[in-house]
Amino acid sequence: MVSEPYGGKLAVQSTGSLDGLKTIEISKNYAFDAEKISLGAYSPISGFMNSAEIESVLDRSELPSGLPWTIPIFLEAPEGISEGEEVALSYNGLKFASMSIDEKFKFDLKKLASGIYGTLDIAHPGVASILNINPTLISGKVRLFRRITGDTSPAEARQIFDSFKWEKIAAFQTRNPPHRAHEYIMRCALELMDGVFINPVTGEVKPDDFPPEATSEAYRHFVQLFLPPNKVFLSNLTIAMRYAGPKAAVLLAIIRKNYGCTHFIVGRDMAGVGKFYGRYAAQEMLKKLDIGIELLTFNEAFHCKKCNGIATEKTCRHEEDRINISMTKIREMLRDGRKPPSEMIRPEISEILEKYIKPAN
Template structure:
């Protein structure tokens, strides 16, 4: 059964001036949100300065991290990590502030450079950052360059150095042998121009939205997959529980991950269209749900990464965080088993340093009830009546054009997935080499 932690009055402010409800139910880490985007009035001067600096080229995923840092998701971090921050993150999953307090920081947020770039920088204090398309992105000041011990980073972040870890293969293996840290200034807000930027609300914008909705509790749900009715059951049940606890207007933050994901995950644009259909079909209530994109890349690092997912939502104003089975986990890359214990994520969150002010909501397992023909909370007393449909099984249904059992997913949401896999199969067919016969 789901256990709800008691709400901490120290992280709440229901009263406020004139009795109004504030969305800042939980303070951002460090006491205030970091905002590293240069004010428009200073932009021209900063651009001119950056043009004369030594340039450091960013990858697409580096740019996603610039986005994350600049908007305050990693508050109180103010740039790519210097070595002392990196070592604290890597070995303690947290950072100690000057006042002695501790904030959670379970993933190193670092920028790698190669030998040639390090040589070009020499003894300079500041460098300019340019994006994958060579446009100026920002300035990194008071820099520090230190060795990139890749094996140590991989082993401590993932708990394994087995080949086939998606983020490692995409980002770390080919990265330079040095890390560069410093204070970040971003020349203008990061935009992707993919038709989804209106969903990319910053922590500050989300807090304002929760104010507008007069939320007295915000509960966040992190996901990187399409929403099925089991997810919806969980989210709706959480809201019901919060109402029973005395809250008047708890708001759901449905917050899909928008950065790097592995190749077989459903792409972001398809997921956002699917989420939209789920709300249109009334499976989730648009009046009590805020849908936004979380811009972080995905590591698939299990209990280590789930701390990052929870910590970032503190900065967005969420004071409750839903955690399920094997959060941020994946199958072992070389063996037929889960990489992480499926229960360790929620256990780690309940004990993690720096997350004490966040209420963790472990959820009950949902599965397809073959008797009731709907998604329901699993009842061990009649286990044979329940069908577990994994993400892999769901993708197999859609890829093969098979329908899942009635009541598994909203019809509109399922149609989005089927059309995506039809397009994908057509593309795969077009890429097959033509066989000429004589």
């Protein structure tokens, strides 16, 4: 049995026509959110949040209904929009959804940034970007006319999982191409589960992460070359990556519950950036809030020279012989024209990534 949608029901909404509606152009990240809202990926949410909903999420980490929720889903107001209007949302000149504006309101951006990220330090990429938006926001229900990404929808994923007859399905969240520590965790999950849903976030990521196209291409090859068919389903999740550590991890888990996953894989510092969040803060918050998806928690995986393989603190006794595996280090090596060791990343994957790296000089 796939998982129940969050809040009980998928909030899928579509519209048959956008004729006669005033058109407003919205930017990439908001357009991706609008698509995901109307496909039910953010169920039970059915529109961009109003002021009371945002306050509730920031102050109490829950929706007004009491259901845990940690990241506000908001939309900046474009020029010339009033409450009560029905508009067509457009992205890149293509009308794709309708929205009924039920509230237009000013919101304190400092409160928004600190409530999401737990800091106002502008070294945090999320803080810097929120403090630069228009403080007037709009809320209202969103209905989809046509899709703007190739992402699988929650309803489609549920059908696919059913057709595989999977009962235990773990979601693997990532925003980076697969290195050997990721692979170890995916294989551990495959040992325990009927299937693993690999669902890389391929919307906007920070400039020092690999571009989404690199992540997407690397995963396609990795799955095809190394993982068993009928045990893995790979699809992109095109939304902006929120680097809000534990709070972002909760949103990412809710989305995967809506996709039908029964389990959620959580490693070290999920959705973190720099040193802003504790190494296992995401695991702790997910345990505390309990959104109805089982957790598969993992400690940091490394290569141990003595064990001659990937291990974690739970499986290896050698403290002196570990090679840490980090995407930052892999990127640096590729940028310097060096081949990262195969203990860190498979050569088949680093060859793909080389194409996306600009040399340092």
